[in-house]
Amino acid sequence: MELAELEVRIRDFSRQLLQPTIQRVTMVEHEQTEMKAEAQRASHLLQELALTAVKVEQQVQTVEGFQSELSSWDNQRRQFQVDATENLAGMRQDLDNFRYQLERQDCSIHSVQRTMDRVVGELSKVQESSESERQYVEKRLEQQSKVLNAKTTDLEVKLVSLEARHNRLSDDLWGEETGLAKVTHDLATTNDLVKAHGLELKAMRQDKASVPQLEAVQEEMNNLKQEANNHIHALRETVNTMIGSVKAHFQTATNTVSAHNAEMLKE
Incomplete structure (x- = not known):
């Protein structure tokens, strides 16, 4: 019985002696487990930190x-700024210039508008x-149409009268030309006579005519020549006078018609 009690006491003592150690070991194991878990968490955090650092x-x-x-970009x-x-x-x-130009154009437009208003008023007048x-x-x-008809009739009458007068003047002119032809024939006859007298003079020179005979023949020739020249000059003056008269009549008629037409156009 004593041995059993001793054994029980030894067991109780051993248990009491080992129980704190067991508790400490258990606590150490628990702490170790927690530290391993903490180490794993720390390692995981370090990996995450490494990844975060890389990122x-x-x-x-x-x-x-x-x-x-x-x-x-700045x-x-x-540079863009x-x-x-x-x-x-x-x-x-440019805007200031455009504004100035617009102001000038506006002034010009107003001036043109005023001018247009005045022009419209003047156009109405x-x-x-x-x-x-x-x-x-x-x-x-x-x-004037009535007057023109009357003047035209009067002008036609005057033109008919002028035509009749022109015909009369033409007849007179042709008559004078006939006289001129006659004078020309007389001149030819005189020329023949002069030639004949010239031959006679030569004959007289050959025959040794006297000086009074030569002077008489020369005076006769001079008289014939002077008379022929006077006839020709008179005929020329007559023809020129008649031609001038005809031209004057035609010029007067033309001036009358022109003045009448100008007066009609002016009216």
Whole structure:
């Protein structure tokens, strides 16, 4: 019984002695398990951090690329802004010029409009005056038509009279031409006579005629020649006078008709 109690006591003592160790070991194992789990979580976090770092680096590179592109875009924007500013300044200047031109055109249009209004008023007056003038002209034309018919009849009568007078003058002229032909025949006869006298003079020279005979023959020839010249001169003056008279009559008739037509056109 004592051995059994001793064994029981030893067991209780051993159990009491080992129980804290067992508890500590159990706790250590539990802590170890938790630390392994924590280590696994830390390892997983490290992997995730590594991936995140890679992604961050990629994003940094992307951001740097964006930054370079943004810098390039900013330079382009600044250049475009400078160009746009210059273009805007030029456009403003052009707009000012256009505005000035428009103002001038507007003034010109107003001036033209006023001129057109005045022209329309003047045209209205001219139309009214033209209408009255047309009526007056029609009335005057009717009157002048009657006068023209009367003047035409009178002119025809005068032309018939002038034609008759012209015929008479032509007859007189042909009569004078007949006289001129006669004088020409007389001149031919005189020429023959002169030739005959010339032959006689030669004969007289050959026969040694006296000086009084030669002077008498020469005086007779001079008289015949002077008479022939006087006849020719008189005939020429008569013909020229008749031709001038005919021309004067025709010129008078022409001037009368022209003056009458001009007066009719003027009226």
